[in-house]
Structures are given as structure tokens and as C-alpha cells.
Amino acid sequence: MNNVLEVANLSKSFNGNRVVNDVSFQVEAGDVFGFLGPNGAGKTTIIRMILNLIHSDSGTVRINGYDTKKDFNKAIKSVGAIVEKPSFHDYLSAYDNLVQIANLHPEITNRRVKEVLEFVGLRDRAGDKVKTYSLGMKQRLGIAIALINKPTIVFLDEPTNGLDPQGVIEIRNLIIRLAQEQGITFFITTHILHEVEQICNKVAILKKGKLIAQDYVTNLLNREKELIQVHTNQPNEALNLLQKVKYISKMEVLPFGLKVELDKGLSVELNKLLVSNGIGVNYIVPDNQTLEQFFIELTGGSKNV
């Protein structure tokens, strides 16, 4: 497989505190890779280590096959990135900020500068000082800077953080468009599950510096099992009856009745069994199996991530 990014056994401590613990993952060409974790999980620290802004205690990073410690210039050449928040020389115009970056790559022409300004919709304001820009405009300028060197992979650290709903939609659509039309690989950190569901094809979940799961988003959404709520007035009888049923893997008594985890598609079967044994079933409803629930199960955390 064609790995654009390979991270192996990355660790980092700050003042004896281990904030990144043996993290390994790969990102393939064309992925929109979601790096999901609550605040303080270590997402930004990992991006910084990938980009050599901070030094890892151990582990290796390869971008487009080049080791970032041994071959930094080659590794970084086709990378675009916004780390933490987009930062600019705010006393310069957007155009000047882009020229500053263009000057670092011999192959970037003035035409390319205008092209990216056009692409993010800042052409009309390109001559204005960045300090007059709204947060949304700054985020778009950040993306322009990240794209200017025609990167194969773009790192975005919480790209929709702090934006208004309109801005959030714009940025998400922009990412989807760039991934689809230009085949750019994305590595996106976020603490918002919905964002991963919307724009990512793969996800890795980070908790307290450790990766606790990584998979295709669709796999995590369509698991073999499903969760249903059985609303009944006789939960204990139902529990007794269902104890021996093979396709049921988990049960829990709740005020409304039972919560049951069972093999996918067998809820009708379950209903029949209950009714034929004289247990009154008011109704059966699916307990929505979203990534959010999976995330909460995995992290054992609260919904408020």
C-alpha cells in the first residue's frame, strides 16, 4: 500500500509527564484521516512531532517515504500544515504572507500565489492587512498557505475550531472538495465526532496520549452487533428467558425494560420469542449505534468530549 504518512512508536514526555505514549499509525494516499480525541489527549503534540517542531523522545516519522529526522527537507517538501491555530504576519497582506512562503520554494510562481488566493476566495481582499481579517478569512488564508506548495498531504489541527456554523460548513466542504478533486491526503485532528463522520474515511481515537482504536469510519459505524431497547413491563422475566439465547451478547435492565446487544438483523426474531413466551412487549426501538456511542464506550468518558 502507498503510505503517505507512517508514524511508529512515537512517545513524548513533558516534565516527566507522558503525554504521547507509543503511538503508531499509517495514512494512505487519498485518505481523509480523522485523529479524534478530547482536549488534552495529545493531538497537537503529535502533529508537532510529525512536523519536527518538537522533538519526540522516541519513535520515527516518515512522510512520503522520507524519515523526518534524517531527510527533513525532502520529507517536508510536499506537506501543507496548520498547527494549533493559523498564524500569520498580521501586519502584512495575505498576498505578502503567501509570497513569504512562495520564496521558500524555488518552483512556486507568482501565478500559483494568485491561484490559491482565488481558490479560497480571498482574491478581492488579498491586498488588505491580515489583521483586518475575520477568523473565517484567516482560516481560509491558512488553507491557502497550506496548499501553495501543491502538497500531497495536508495537516489541519482542529480546522473548524471557533468558527461560526457557516464557516464550519465552508471548511468541511473545502476539505471534501480538495480530497476528491485534487486527491490530496488529509490528516485532521478534531474533538468533534460529527466532523469525523462527515468528512473522514478513516479514524484513529486518541485517549490520554494512547491510540485506543483505528479503523475505517464505515467499519466502526456498521459493526456486527446492534443495540436495541426492549420496552416491557416484565424485564426480569424477559431477562431470564433471554439468558440462554445465542445471538444475544449483552443485556442490561433499565427503567423502561431491557437494553440488548445482539447480532445484526435479529431483533424481529427476538420480538417473536418474547411474545410467544407471554412477555408483553410495548415496543422495540433501535439504540442508535453512532460513532459517538462507540467513542463513549471506548473512552469510558462522558458525552461531553
Next chain:
Amino acid sequence: MFNLIKNEVYKMFKTKKILVFMLIIFVYNFLPSLEQAMGAIDEAEIIINGQTTPFYMLNFMISNIFPIFIIVSLADMITGEYANGTLKLALLHPVSRVKLLTAKMIALTLVLFCILIFSLVLSYAMGTLIFGWGDQFSYQEPDQVIKYATVYPTIEGIYVTISSYVLSILPLMAFGMIILFMALLFNSSGVIAGISIGLVIFLSILGGVVEPIQPYLIVDGFSMFKDIFVLKDMTAFLNTILVTAVYGIGFFLASVYLFRKKDLTY
């Protein structure tokens, strides 16, 4: 490398700090005429004319306005950019940390050179305007009577003056390396400015109080141009050059080491 330097010079001109310093230098150039008006110059029996004004001005500004220019610039270029998150921008491209530091110091040298030239030309113009051109170059230390003044014929005087300005880049940039080191150590440009200016004042006083160590202080090197052109003491001059070079190279290497090790977390 050329483009990196170009970027840094461009940014320096865009921050308008250079304009502010040019304005301050302009105002400073009225000081001699102010002293003239107050009668201080006549009282001290000093002959000042257009050909000597730049030399007097350099002697005065080398220990305050120029070092402060270096401090303010580096606080901006290093600490300010780090705190703003803009220092990392170049480092997310094929630019090594050593190259970035080097480019910044070369850019600062170039801009300092421009400021010195500006100051030189301005002092010649204003000195001549106020005092007249005069018939020869004549420089006196504050407590020196006129018959011991350092005197050069006009052409030689111009050569001495220009050389003094250009030579001053050396101690100022060596001083800049110390400031660079400190700028990498702290995360607030205000703190850097405060500590550095404090350091200059402290070292100047220290040199006056503990005279044996004076030749080994960086601030003593500021006036190295006087070692050759006023004192005409070649041994003292070479000593000062050596001390200054040790400071400059030592602190640049220390800065490179520090910067390469540093975790950039802004």
C-alpha cells in the same frame, strides 16, 4: 538562503520600527546644535564642524540608540515571532533552523548597515548646515583640551568617519548574538527588551567600577573605532576585535545549539 534574507528584510521594513528609529536618529542630530545654543560647546572649548559631527554622533549613539535598535529588532524577529506562532511558518518548509537564524542575523546586519549609512549622511548634512563644513576633522574627548584634539585633514577625516561607521557593525552584531541567545531563552519580547537594556546599563557601570575587566566586556567593544582612530593603539584594537569576535561567535554557536534543541510549542 537569499530569499530567506529577503523575507526577513522585507518584514523589518514593513513593521515601521525602522522608520521610528530613523526619526529618533533625526531628533538626536539636533543635540549638538542644542548644546551649541546652550553654550555648552563653547564653554568646553570644543571645536565642532560639519566634518566632525558624524564622528561625535557615532560616539554618542553607539552605546545607546544602536544597541537598542538591535534589542528591539531581535525581540521582534525571534521572541515576538515565536510567541505569535509565526516563527514556525518557515520551518514547515524546506528550511533548517540554523539557516533561519543565520538569515535573520544577516538581514539584521543589512538593515543596521542602512541605518548607519542614513545616520552618517544625515549627520554630515545637519552638522554642515548648523556649524559649517570647517577646515579639518577635529575630535576631542569631553575632558580634552583643544591642543590634544585628534586632527585629520578633510579627506582623511572622511575616510576615518566612514570606516568608523562601517567598523561599528562588528561590535553591534556581536552584541546582537548575545541578544539572540536571550531572545531564544525567553518567551516574551517585553522581558527580552527589559533584561537586555538593563544588561547594557549594568555592564557600562560595571566597566567603570571594576576597571581591570572593562576590556573584556562586550560594551567596551562598541567604541573599538576609537582604538585605531583616536587612541591609535593597535594592540588595544586587536584585543578588542578578539574579545568581540569571541562573544559574537560564541553566542551564535550557543544560539544555534539552543534553537536546534528547542521544542517549538507556540
